[in-house]
Amino acid sequence: MKDKTKNLAIKKLIRIGFLNLAILSADAQNISVPNIDFNFNWNFKLENNTNIKWKKVNLPHDWSVEASFDKINGEGATGYLPGGIGWYKKNFNLKPNKNQTIYILFDGIYNNSQLWLNDKKLGEHPYGYSPFYYDLSSYLNSNGANEIKVKVDRSRYADSRWYTGSGIYRNVELITKNNLHIPIWGTYITTPKVxxxxxxxxxxxxxxxxxxxxxxxxxxxxxxxxxxxxxxxxxxxxxxxxxxxxxxxxxxxxxxxxxxxxxxxxxxxxxxxxxxxxxxxxxxxxxxGIRTIKFDANTGFYLNGKNMKIKGVCLHHDAGLVGAAVPKDVWKRRFEKLKEAGVNAIRISHNPGSDEFITLCDEMGIMVQEEFFDEWDNPKDKRLNMKEKSVDYITRGYTEHFQEWAERDLKNTMLAHRNHPSIIQWSIGNEIEWTYERNAQATGFFNNMDWSGNYFWSLPPNSIEKIKEKLETLPREKYDIGVTAKKLAKWTKEMDTTRYVIANCILPSSSYESGYANALDMIGYSYRRVIYDYGHENYPNLPIMGTENVAQWHEWKAIMERPFVAGTFLWTGIDYLGESNKRWPKKGTDSGILDYAGFEKPSYHMMKSLWNEAPELYIATQNKDKSIYKTDPQTGKVVEKKIGAWEKALWIWHDVNEHWEYKQGEETIVEIYSNCDEVELFLNERSLGKKKLSDFEDHIYKWAVPFEAGKLSATGTKSGKIITSELVTPSQAYSIQLTTDKTTLENDGYAVAHIVAQIVDKNNNPVQTLNSEISFTVNGNLKVLGIDNGAVDNVQDFQSNKIVLTKGRCLFIVQSKKEVPITATIKAQSKGLKSNTITITTKKNIN
CATH class of the missing domain: 2.60.40.10 (Immunoglobulins)
Incomplete structure (x- = not known):
């Protein structure tokens, strides 16, 4: 009973985020102490901001996303948000015990971090995406008063091709062990027979x-x-x-x-x-988890012996308004939406993910490809994507550290993550080929590449013999891509042989011959569906899949027609910040099937209709002049203005609306994305005819319809099952309708609620054509994480309580605080509109 009481006391102290380890004296050294959440009560300041004092922050923390978007001083490569040099410090009471070993574990700091405990340097860690830890035991003060300091140098604010965030943006734990112990990442589980x-x-x-x-x-x-x-x-x-x-x-x-x-x-x-x-x-x-995976060069992918296609998406590590410091609940909402679309896998591009991210994939049943690096021996110019004209201070990234740190970062990542059953592939690199001049020139593509044309749809310009000849005769460089790939694959297999080693190859025709592909267990193609047959015929023993592809019907059609292609990872699952050079005010890349706020886009519904067996039906509309379709004067059928364009559609879905709100009599095109065999369209209960999916080679049902206010509806049938959908012309805007995914939060300082505001008419029909400014009032002790309307060209501050709407809607996120339970109310205001009230209660241990 005495030991039980002591353990309960320890757990209570851990829950409130404080523990004086001096209580674990010799008589208590056998008690196993759970890991201590070390995220709360830090102090932070930017080094160059001398007028600002230290401010209180909790981790994870991303200081870049707290700033305003800056066209002049920012870089589109990293989302027009600033970098800088930041300092963190935390005071804590912990007396050393001679029988104990104390570790601190950082899941990720972006980037170039240096750490001190009690003014003694612990070390440094340049890579922003790999986990690392230190043994604090010999650095702790005998009186128990300790201070840890962390310097984060992100002065190279264009050191990436996408948004990175800045700071201690992942979780931190303090880990207390007996001197005889299992160290951090000290277990490795495999299932040899299943x-x-x-x-x-x-x-x-x-x-x-x-x-x-x-x-x-x-x-x-x-x-x-x-x-x-x-x-x-x-x-x-x-x-x-x-x-x-x-x-x-x-x-x-x-x-x-x-x-x-x-x-x-x-x-x-x-x-x-x-x-x-x-x-x-x-x-x-x-x-x-107990499971088997297999990739076969002829028949594709098997999970537990079941042949299935990988229906994957690529994801960067940011999540819109929260930047890179993403609460678990934010990922969970996004993953749930992706799973509804039929997604069964995520490629974490182009870097290792957080342990929390991958744990959520374990729990939700999402397979993972974890990628290690976007750069190897040679740099990518972040602002001039693929045009290596200059590399200056602000663009210097991981290549500066690759020779010294690559093995440690790769192996630390694998030690931390290799027990996760969701991980099925280790990717050693992303689109590395163009950084090796010899490799790039051998293909015949480079200096002859058109991103809207020949690369995507042409077979390799050079024959296999010509590629081999070029690789033999072109001048050798300091580093060889095949040698580096072999080294990375070797390190990977030293840590784990139960998953497949893969890479995302942008120039596979040369990678097959350069030694790169020889280092892999299977090869991934980046936008090269046109050479699926070429790869399978010429290199039949290496399994193939698409590892970066566009969210279009033609992409999935090519995979479904080829059993040997294991599946795809679409670029991307969700819009992401960065990779937006010279596109202001576009702050990022809008190729996702979900937008920055996690709202569904038309491409989401197309993929949902392709990736689900259950009947799906979605209605989109557009003014005929703006539409990519027209009415054929000879047949009266709706056809493409540019015949065959669907076969070469790329990242961005064509412009359509999700409403039925036009001028009376205005000519419109109605599109329906569905997997139903037959669909009938109705306008105000009048049938506009039935059509069959087999009649549309682009997999999109189409009608030409003069606008008439009222209800546009559709009924689809699939294998005897019926599904309906409708759009209703709204009347005058009446109110702001607030909805939330949660009304109760645990008061743990992590749980969040997503509040969606939508302008509606008196009958609660959404009004998508009124984009007023809206503001939120929160009465109660909740933390406001920010606001976003989901638009790629929205450069309003994320950390705010007001915004100009897009499609008449926005997302507002609040988070619980680690304090006594409270009840809070949230209301919205916009000129001339009413709002309902959302009530959120925080409680202890609601799960």
Whole structure:
């Protein structure tokens, strides 16, 4: 009872974010202390802002997204938001204990960080996307008063081709261990044999002895199913000399396991204890899933023996108004929308993701390709994408550190993430080829590339023989792409051989011959669907998939027609900040199927109709003059103004509206994105005719309809099932309709609520053509994270409570605070419009 009481007291202190570890004296050293959330109560300031004092912040924190967009002093490559040099510091009370080892774990700092504890330098870490940790034990003050400082140098504010954020933008943990312990990332689980009847689990446990004498111990691992029920237990004994560490293996069998897959993401837990004299001195929990993956060069991808297509999207690590410091609830809302569209996989481009991001993929059943690098030996000019004319101070990125740090960053990422069942591929690089002159020239494309034409739709200009000849005769460079690829693949396989090594190749025709493809288990094509057959015929043993493709019907059609193509990752799942050079006021790239606020776009509904078996039906409209379609005077059918354009449509969906609001009699084109075999269109209950999907090679139903106010509706049938959808002409704008995804939040300082404001008429029909300014009032102790209308050309401040709407709507995000439970109300104001009130209550441990 005494130990139980002590453990409860410790857990309470951890929950409130403070723990004086001096209480863990010698008589309590056997208590296993959970990791301490170290995100709260930091101080922050920008170095060049001498007039501003330290301000209180909680982590994760991105200082760039707090600023205003700046056309003059910003760079479109990184979203027109500033960088700079920032400082963080935190005071905490922690007395060292001779029997304990204390670690601090950073999941990511962007970038070029240096750290000090009590004015003693811990080290530095240049890469912004890989996790790292330090042993604090010898740096702690004996009186318990400690101060940690972190310098973040993002003065190279155009060091990337996309928005990076700035600061300690991922989670931080303080980890207390007995001197005999399982170190950080010290377990590795594989499942060598998998079946629905019985599966074997292999657990590799690293144990470290920081005591000054040899220690004997027992390792006991209990395997728990999704309900916490014990399904297996194994143990082994070991000894370690002073200041040594070693690996120990445990094998177990699990009867009738519940496999992890995209529909049922079943997760197991391995609870591993280090026991001495009957007492637990350390405990470590590892979540894992039991599943098999296979990529076949002829028949594509298999999950648990089931042949399926990868329906994936690429995602950058920012999430609109929150920048790079993304709360888990924000990702969850976005992932839910993507899954509704049929998405089953995410490519984290072009860098390692956060542990929280990948854990959410584990929990939600989303497969992951994790990518390590966008640059290798040679730099990419961030502002002149692919035109390497200059590299100056502000554009210098990871290439500056690649030779020294690449192995550490790659292996740290894999150590931290390799137990996640969602990860199915490790990508060693993204579109690397053009940074190696010899490799680029051998293709025949470079210096002859048209981004709207020949690259996408032409076979390689040079034959295989010509490419080989060029690679043999062109001058050798300091670095060779094939040699570097082989090195990266080797490091990857030293850490894990259960996933496939892949890369996103922009010039696969030369990569096949340069040694690059030889280093891979499978090859990914970047916008090269035109050479699927070329690759399969000439290099039949290497599995193929699209790793960067456009969200268009022609892209998916090419994959469905080829069993050997494993699937695709669309560019992109969600609009992202950056890669917007000379496009002001466009702050980012709007190729996503969701916009910056997570609102669905027309391309979302097209992909949803392609990627789901259940009936789908979505109505879009456009003025005939603005439409890409016309009425054929000979047949009366709706056809493309540019015949065959659908076969070469690229990133941005053609311009359509999601409303039925035009001038009386105005000629419009109605488009319907559906997987139904047949659709009938109605205007004010009058049938405008039935049409069959088989009659539309571009997979889009079309009608020419003179506008008439009222209700435009459609009914579709698929395999006997019926689905309907409608658009209604709104009357005069009447009010602001507020909706929220949550009315109750845990008061943990993390949980968020998404408030959507939409202008509606008296009958609650959305009014999408009125874009007034709107402001929000929050009565109650909630943190306002910001506001956005989702538009790519919106350069209003994110951190605000007011905005000019787009499509009559916006998104407003609030977050709980780590304080006593409260009730808060949220209301919106706009000239001449009423608003309902949203009430949000915070509670303890609502889950």
């Amino acid at each position: 079946s629905t009847q019985e599966s074997t689990v292999h657990l590799e446990v690293k144990v470290k002895n920081n005591f000054n004498k040899e220690e004997a111990f027992e390792i006991i691992t209990i395997f728990l199913d999704v309900n916490g029920k014990k399904v297996a237990e194994q143990s082994s004994k070991g000894k370690l000399a002073s200041k040594k560490e070693d690996k120990f293996s445990i094998n177990a069998s699990i009867s009738k396991p519940k496999l992890w897959d995209v529909e049922n993401p079943n997760l197991y837990t391995a609870e591993t204890r280090i026991v001495q004299n009957g007492k637990t001195v350390d405990v470590h929990q590892t979540k894992f």
